[in-house]
Amino acid sequence: MTTTGEGTDHRAPSGPSATAADLPAATVRRLPEYLRALSSLGEAGVETVSSETLAAATGVNSAMLRKDLSQLGASGMRGVGYNVAALAAYIAGVLGLTKDSRVAIIGLGHLGQALARYPGFSERGFDIVGLFDADPGIIGKDLDGILVRDVALLAGAIRDEGINIGVIATPGAAAQHVADLLVDAGVTSILNFAPCVLAVPQGVAVRKVDLAVELQILSFHEHHKTIGRTNTDVKQQSRRPLAET
Amino acid sequence: MTTTGEGTDHRAPSGPSATAADLPAATVRRLPEYLRALSSLGEAGVETVSSETLAAATGVNSAMLRKDLSQLGASGMRGVGYNVAALAAYIAGVLGLTKDSRVAIIGLGHLGQALARYPGFSERGFDIVGLFDADPGIIGKDLDGILVRDVALLAGAIRDEGINIGVIATPGAAAQHVADLLVDAGVTSILNFAPCVLAVPQGVAVRKVDLAVELQILSFHEHHKTIGRTNTDVKQQSRRPLAET
DNA sequence: TGGTGTGAATGACTTCACAGCC
DNA sequence: GGCTGTGAAGTCATTCACACCA
Known part of the structure; x- marks a missing residue:
């Protein structure tokens, strides 16, 4: 977030097994975006999608998308891509949306x-x-x-x-x-x-x-866009102490 | 983010000088929070605040707060803290809220x-x-x-x-x-x-x-909180291919 | 003594690049 | 040929720990 805004991370107090619960927070943030893009594709009748295409639709790098999905335990088919419906269902399952x-x-x-x-x-x-x-x-x-x-x-x-x-x-x-x-x-x-x-x-x-x-x-x-064109530069002003004795 | 949600980062296409414009994105995200906390303190009549106190009010680590402010060019007084009103005005200036x-x-x-x-x-x-x-x-x-x-x-x-x-x-x-x-x-x-x-x-x-x-x-x-108590574990299910030939 | 400012260490995230498979 | 899966490298962010100062 926001950001959205940024949320307090939940850290499992007593999680013994390494499960999907400890996915990187950054990955979890992206899953809903993947899901939304997959829904669009599904409604458009697309059956299979490459990481490159899906990444473009969600504004991320394709390698990151593949790594995210790999961490989930989802997998595609080399030379083919991911099945849209199956992947959407899988992500929905991970997110607990069932x-x-x-x-x-x-x-x-x-x-x-x-x-x-x-x-x-x-x-x-x-x-x-x-x-x-x-x-x-x-x-x-x-x-x-x-x-x-x-x-x-x-x-x-x-x-x-x-x-x-x-x-x-x-x-x-x-x-x-x-x-x-x-x-x-x-x-x-x-x-x-x-x-x-x-x-x-x-x-x-x-x-x-x-x-x-x-x-x-x-x-x-x-x-700071406009500042780039003018001359005023906050950083280069001499430092003023912000507390008094 | 929060929202938070995450926003596309602006990267200055032709920024020659190293200005406040290239503050780390993570720092920029926190500045509005600092500002809000400072406003509260100011309304409560507090004149000076330590990094420890301000950090607690914004949910961050005090070292990070000091590093953020240091990067801005704002500075406090050792042994005293930061002047609430001056720091608020300074951050507002960096954010372009003047x-x-x-x-x-x-x-x-x-x-x-x-x-x-x-x-x-x-x-x-x-x-x-x-x-x-x-x-x-x-x-x-x-x-x-x-x-x-x-x-x-x-x-x-x-x-x-x-x-x-x-x-x-x-x-x-x-x-x-x-x-x-x-x-x-x-x-x-x-x-x-x-x-x-x-x-x-x-x-x-x-x-x-x-x-x-x-x-x-x-x-x-x-x-995944509830999953921790039950036995179903997405990650440990055998991987199903999510694309068909 | 109390609290800032900051190098150094750690950790997290992202991108690169390519082996391996369909 | 095309695309996934992933080690390795690179980048960015956070925390630690302590010198230094009022």
């Missing part, structure tokens, strides 16, 4: 409402089964058939409804409290849109998406 | 509308000055005081209104076309929420945020 995940969204301001209605989630196997907010003005509202409930009911719903992923879209000040509620109720995967760092116990995976951060990174590039 | 950026959002479905209303953008110096869509049912709508215009007017608006960042929130099928419009009109920074890889000329910075990708990464961790 069974649908059950998602709760907490915080239904503009962003949370957009997330609740975003079709891309259900399309890719994520069922949004719970919406929660603390604002009485929003509780009770119906968003595309799902009722917004009081956040006080969150813990119970997590247990009763098998929710295993929590999406935090609250203001920053409320985010840590919500994260604590999620963790206490047994959720071990959190997607955080609030602009703050969450403290969670080991074994809980947190990924963070901060929309403003992405714009600031673009701003950096924008700024 | 002058506000002018942003257009193209595609005003649920996500685009949420972005248009997201207060975090204007709070951090990004002025949303243009909203564009192709759907006549949305064109003409007023979103918090900004009119949604026909995307046919995009190129003219970019030139007349000094827009320098484009945010694409259209469906995937339209995204490349919109990107071409942006690039042709001179925009060199694009934030892409559509689930597809954009082709752009060198010198144009693209960052991609795919919300479903983040959930799929969480799904991976979720899946």
Whole structure:
């Protein structure tokens, strides 16, 4: 991420066997991209694809793609390529997309409402089964058939409804409290849109998406592109001490 | 990244001088986080902060924070720490946040509308000055005081209104076309929420945020946590060829 | 004493280049 | 001939450890 943004890495506390669980984080980040490209190809009727073609469709180097797939345990056919449908199914299996995940969204301001209605989630196997907010003005509202409930009911719903992923879209000040509620109720995967760092116990995976951060990174590039043409250079200014005694 | 999602790196086509423009990408990604933490501290009345404390607030190692700041040309005071206000101003300068950026959002479905209303953008110096869509049912709508215009007017608006960042929130099928419009009109920074890889000329910075990708990464961790307790292991299954002759 | 600045060591990721197989 | 699978090399990023300074 973002980056997306970058997420806290989960490190298995007691993983004895070397499994697919310890794939490099960088590889895991790319798997969803491969999957998306494979879906497109499949819909277009393509049956077989070379690493070169698939890599181009996902913006990576073909050697990296081959290495990624090789690490997964997937394999192609020399001189031929990869079977699109089989590879897609294989990657979906590694990502755990064979069974649908059950998602709760907490915080239904503009962003949370957009997330609740975003079709891309259900399309890719994520069922949004719970919406929660603390604002009485929003509780009770119906968003595309799902009722917004009081956040006080969150813990119970997590247990009763098998929710295993929590999406935090609250203001920053409320985010840590919500994260604590999620963790206490047994959720071990959190997607955080609030602009703050969450403290969670080991074994809980947190990924963070901060929309403003992405714009600031673009701003950096924008700024230093123009600087290349002018003369102002931050690095060559003499260093000013940034603390006083 | 997060988002995070990962963005295409900009590589200056003809950068002669070694400036702040070629900071490591990893460092640039962290600067907005430092800035956010510094803002919090500043509002809390803190005047000076150690690398240890600031690192904890941003979830990084303190040595890395010091190295990042050192690369920027910012410096603290040994035995004291960094001056919060001065460091924040310095990082804002490096990120190019001293002058506000002018942003257009193209595609005003649920996500685009949420972005248009997201207060975090204007709070951090990004002025949303243009909203564009192709759907006549949305064109003409007023979103918090900004009119949604026909995307046919995009190129003219970019030139007349000094827009320098484009945010694409259209469906995937339209995204490349919109990107071409942006690039042709001179925009060199694009934030892409559509689930597809954009082709752009060198010198144009693209960052991609795919919300479903983040959930799929969480799904991976979720899946392999439970696998650790059961016996099914993808890696140890015998390799099946994924292409047929 | 407390905390920065930074070489050196480690580790992670990516690319190259090519052997081997279909 | 074409394409995969993978050691080896190269690049980039992070952490360690400590000299140095207020």
